[in-house]
Amino acid sequence: MPQSDPRPGEKYLHFKNKLYQVIAIAQHAETGEKMVVYQALYGTFQTYVRPWSMFVSLVDRQKYPQAEQKYRFQWVEFKEEGQEPAREDGPVQGPAKQNLAGQGLPKLEMPGQEPSGLAAPQKEMSVEEKMMAFFDADTSEEKYNILATMRGEVTDRMINNMAVVLDVVIEEGPLDIRYEELKACLRTMQRYECSRLR
Numbered sequence: 001m002p003q004s005d006p007r008p009g010e011k012y013l014h015f016k017n018k019l020y021q022v023i024a025i026a027q028h029a030e031t032g033e034k035m036v037v038y039q040a041l042y043g044t045f046q047t048y049v050r051p052w053s054m055f056v057s058l059v060d061r062q063k064y065p066q067a068e069q070k071y072r073f074q075w076v077e078f079k080e081e082g083q084e085p086a087r088e089d090g091p092v093q094g095p096a097k098q099n100l101a102g103q104g105l106p107k108l109e110m111p112g113q114e115p116s117g118l119a120a121p122q123k124e125m126s127v128e129e130k131m132m133a134f135f136d137a138d139t140s141e142e143k144y145n146i147l148a149t150m151r152g153e154v155t156d157r158m159i160n161n162m163a164v165v166l167d168v169v170i171e172e173g174p175l176d177i178r179y180e181e182l183k184a185c186l187r188t189m190q191r192y193e194c195s196r197l198r
Contacts, residue, residue: 033051059071
């Protein structure tokens with residue numbers, strides 16, 4: 001069950017309504033304690049580590065009596081386009097629903113925007129939403145197209161995070177050169193994907 005067994009790639013909602021993705025399960029080198037390595041899916045996409053037992057624990061009701069969810073980190077399942085994100089104890093509600101809108105879905109919706117059958121004018125995606133779309137893209141071509149829209153917005157930290165997701169190394173140096181190297185890596189991966197499909 002995902003709630004008690006976090007795995008890389010799964011998304012979890014912190015009880016303070018912030019979304020995170022599990023990067024890895026690690027072991028403390030000295031104590032052997034099991035740890036969860038996870039990354040924020042907002043802001044600067046900071047990476048954190050927390051003991052496994054704390055990650056899967058219940059919310060401390062004495063300290064946080066107003067918390068809306070049962071667990072400190074609640075597993076979130078993203079469904080197909082047009083369906084609501086859900087978690088183990090039912091559909092996501094309230095402020096959490098607004099924070100999750102558009103994150104991890106096959107087709108991104110803007111935060112707070114409800115899916116509709118009407119063609120509405122598209123708002124410009126924020127850099128955080130582009131990063132989410134990049135992480136969730138299934139092909140190198142999709143990732144390349146998203147990265148191409150990020151010229152002038154991307155930071156060294158973002159390039160490092162994208163490189164980790166792609167399992168490549170982009171050497172330190174001027175930002176514009178690192179950006180072009182990342183694009184070149186994606187082009188190479190795209191060619192490999194195309195030849196593999198034939």
